[in-house]
Amino acid sequence: MSNDDHDRWLLCHLPLVARVVVAVFLISVGIGYFSALVQLHFQHAKAGEVLPSPEDAVHAYHGVDGMSVLERLIVADETLPFNGAGSMRAAFTTRSAGWRRYVRNKAKALNLDPSDPDGWRQAEAALRKEREWEIDAIRAWIHAGASKDTYSEFPLPKEIYGQFPESFSSDFFFKNDKDEWVGSIINIIDTRCVRCHSEGKGGAAAEIHLDKFEVLKEDYLIPASSGGMPLRKLAQSSHVHLLGFSMLYGLTGLVFAFTSYPLLLRLILAPFTLIVQIIDISCWWLARLPEPTGPLFGKTIALTGMLVGASLGGQILLTLFDMFGKKGKMVLVGLLVLAALIFGILYVTVIGPHLEWERTAAGL
Template identity: 30%
Template sequence: MPTTSDRLTLRDLPIPAKLVVTSFLISVGLGYLWAMAQIHFKHASPGEPMPTLADLVGRFSGVPWPSEPKPEPENKDAKEEEKPLVLSRAGVKVKTIIDTRCLRCHKPGGDREETLLTNHSQVAKQLEVKAAHPKGRLVTVLTGLRGKLTSKTMVGVFFEFSEDWEELNNEQRKLEEPKREAERLVLLAWIEAGATKETFEANAFPLPQGFDRTHLANRLLVELDPAAIRMGRGGPQPVPPGEKTPRERWGDAKGRQINVEHLTQSTHAHLLTFSMLWALTGIVFAFTNHSYFLRCLISPLVLIAQVLDISCWWLARLEGVGPYFALAVLGTGGVVGLGVGAQITLSLWSMYGKKGRCVLLLLALVGVGLFGLTYQKVIKPQLEEEKKLVAPIAN
């Protein structure tokens, strides 16, 4: 095994070469910090610095975390739904209908976050009467043609553009049709009756006389007659505000999952370009004067961890065990980060003598100071800003 004296190490490089390698390592380090900022903006829930476990599992596996059994598709409850509820005064959960059919896109971070529908005042804005919308915009979009979604019609969101439509077969869709149509008609009836804040917030709209509720799913109905409630005939109780039903949690997670095209693109970018980068930082580390063992361990570590990391991205899509691979991304990603950090700092350290190391320490101190300042002035306010943005959904 060659010793330090008869093999080339970073220490032996001429100063210009050392300066190039040093600047390279520092800029890779900075680049890595920016990659963290990118991960924050792309993958973390608003207000969180980094993705939570639930973000991670949602993103790669498309299922909620902590794991929970998948709710049966709506019409599988067919037996329960067949028995009409006996209600002395029927109320409908209008807010639940808007939440399940509209918020997928009309919430912060959704496809149409320009128009939020998360609370009553936002919904009421769509009720304003204008020349183009004599009954308000909400009525316009709820009475348009069924088909592609445009600014004039959202009728399709009850059918083809609803969350679980793809999972239903033709027969199930036929059974679902009248139920979805009933939801649309209830919203129109609610608007007709004034679309009040009280009924929205109580999530209980007293069905008008003569409204045919045959097709309304039992889970959308509540008993409004206090006497009947006392007798224990409440029907399904409303979900507490801010809390999501299992179906919503599964839908949210599915909506957050990265699609195959994106993942393919990310995979090839990481494997080709990042491999070049980690090969260079690894080679630099291979020429340090750290022990033979350490060099054999750390030089290829980042490249190997990256391959494992990317394998986990794909394995996370497996049904059942998938979420565990999504969680493993935390470990493999961590090893990549620590590995790069070790390669950079240990290489820099071993490249210089006493004087050089003093300069490095000084640079590091300045770096930490600047980061602290950035954290106080930019990162913290940004996170607080994001927290405020998500607050309205919670209540």
């Protein structure tokens, strides 16, 4: 085919009303993409960060080698989102029942003033240290084989009980009849996790029955080939993206194909969003491969994700400016300026303060 546009059917040949509909469609896809970014922030980004980093992507999709899902979630940075791809560590601290009350009581026990920020911080640090023992005990139990026999009385390694103060005992840690320190892993999981993760608790967390030893063991404690996002989640997310977004990117690509730009540009950019999306989703799965390949694919996700956004943005903007005459283009420029203005205002009044709040809430 020659690159002559004289008799080629072009988007700008459409009647005005049809072009307006196409323009509004493209604009709404653009806005939709922004709301997808907001979702991405809440699903995967660390507190205070706008979007997830390549390392966050590796953590979510690849996990940590040789580590089961449960262990990964309790050692993961507390500022990652509180979900299966991020971290459950806050279940021992800020998301544990009565956390602030416990910090206040700790302050009293240490003769600190909880109303003084410094006193609060010291009391919180002391309490965090105790909660750390619970995490260490679960990890030691997992590394010792996570057997049902020791689920309620697990002999603690010296590194843990050596840190206990004089005359210490709790629901979780006590001496058995042989005067040895043991940890009740079942009590820790019951107190810290089962209050959200058992049948009838409500919400998505209730689908995960951590009160059943078999579920705990088989689904979350066996270090699978990948301790990344559970397969069920990955499969769901993949099919939603492939079916839903393919439709969308297919349309934006098709519309772009009928613009008046040179053949080469159209040939590359029109299918580009669809192609990078396929590569992006392939990387989600390939990130499950063992080191060092898996983490490389994990890091690539941040790049391919960005390319999808850039490609979609390019298709939308180029198409919009190809459809209308001078007056229409001026309206478009006006709309773009307005959008930038709205975004600026949103950033100053909502987004910025929200990120700041996330940082403070995470104690950063």
